[in-house]
Amino acid sequence: MSSEPREQGRRDDRGGRQGGGQGGPARRFVRVRKSCRFCADKVDYIDYKDGRLLGGYIPERGKILPRRISGTCAPHQRMLATAIKRARNAAILPFSTD
Amino acid sequence: MRVYEVLFIIAPNIEESDIETLITQLSEVATNQGAQIARVERMGRRRLAYPVRKFNEGHYVVLTVEGSGAEIAEIERRMRVTDAVIRYITIRIDEDLKRAEKFRVRRAAHAAAAASTRRTRQTEPVLPIGRDEEDGESEEREGE
Numbered sequence: 001m002s003s004e005p006r007e008q009g010r011r012d013d014r015g016g017r018q019g020g021g022q023g024g025p026a027r028r029f030v031r032v033r034k035s036c037r038f039c040a041d042k043v044d045y046i047d048y049k050d051g052r053l054l055g056g057y058i059p060e061r062g063k064i065l066p067r068r069i070s071g072t073c074a075p076h077q078r079m080l081a082t083a084i085k086r087a088r089n090a091a092i093l094p095f096s097t098d
Numbered sequence: 099m100r101v102y103e104v105l106f107i108i109a110p111n112i113e114e115s116d117i118e119t120l121i122t123q124l125s126e127v128a129t130n131q132g133a134q135i136a137r138v139e140r141m142g143r144r145r146l147a148y149p150v151r152k153f154n155e156g157h158y159v160v161l162t163v164e165g166s167g168a169e170i171a172e173i174e175r176r177m178r179v180t181d182a183v184i185r186y187i188t189i190r191i192d193e194d195l196k197r198a199e200k201f202r203v204r205r206a207a208h209a210a211a212a213a214s215t216r217r218t219r220q221t222e223p224v225l226p227i228g229r230d231e232e233d234g235e236s237e238e239r240e241g242e
Contacts, residue, residue, distance in 0.1 A: 042205065044198035048189070049105070049141070049160065089187050090105055091146040091156070 034071025038080070046079040048086035054093055057084065062097040101136070101195065102163045102170055106177055106186035107156035110143065117157055120182055125161065127176050133165025151184045162191075 038046065048054070057065045057072075057080055064084050067077045087093040106124075108117055125135045141158035150156065163169060170188050177183040 044201040045194055086187065086189060088147070089185075090158075091107065091148060091150050091185060092144075094147040 036071060036073035036076055038076035039073055043076065046076070046083040048083040048090065049092065050083075051087060051092040054080070054084050054087050058093060060097060062094045099164055099192075100167050100190055101192035102165070102167075103189045103191050104161040104163055104170070104173060104186065105189070106159055106161075106183050107146070107150065108159065109151070109153055109182050109184050110155040110157065111153075112157070112182050116182070117159075120180070121159055121161075124173055124176060127173055128161070128163050128165065128169045131165070131169035131172055133163050133169035135161055136164050137162040153184055156184055 046053070057070060059065055064081055067074070070077075072080060084093060088095050104124075108120065112120070121138060125138065128135060137160075139160040139162075141160060143155055143157050146154055146156055161173075163173070174186065174188060177186045
């Protein structure tokens with residue numbers, strides 16, 4: 001029983017390295033697997049009016065935070081991108097900042 | 099039937115009473131065309147992320163309109179003409195809502211299925227233990 005969670009942790013690590021791809025043994029990132037926040041919260045629809053939520057996905061420049069950084073899953077990233085674009089037109093989020 | 103979310107921003111220098119009349123006017127435009135206003139949400143006075151027509155603030159209003167789609171054209175035309183409305187967007191939400199509903203149903207079904215398998219799994223190891231207990235009880239009874 002006690003060995004089970006440890007084994008799971010190892011499996012996660014391996015998955016992360018596979019995601020790293022052909023970096024080879026020279027580049028050794030210990031990548032923590034990020035999980036989709038929207039999946040964890042069971043979000044079915046991302047509302048474009050929720051500026052506070054969307055604000056977390058736009059860094060200083062005002063761009064949409066890429067999936068590889070936020071760890072958002074593909075379906076949710078798509079929803080998020082649409083929501084951010086709508087919010088920009090509604091002057092809830094900026095198009096660009098500097 | 100389609101469901102739309104009409105969001106519009108009213109200039110900050112407009113009086114509260116005028117905002118109310120403007121909202122009712124726009125709602126009437128939609129209802130006269132045969133649409134139904136499902137919800138009127140006042141998001142209040144908010145800072146704009148960037149200046150719109152030289153305003154830095156605005157009153158946000160969201161109308162949820164149910165109709166065929168023809169009413170939206172009329173509402174938008176009216177908003178374009180009205181100077182108090184500095185920005186508007188219309189978004190069709192019925193498809194998104196349907197999709198969200200589908201996910202919710204699927205998740206509920208999934209959870210129910212998982213619960214039933216968990217139940218069967220629980221009963222399996224419990225059975226021999228239960229039998230042991232029964233045996234013990236019967237032995238005790240025999241002892242008595």
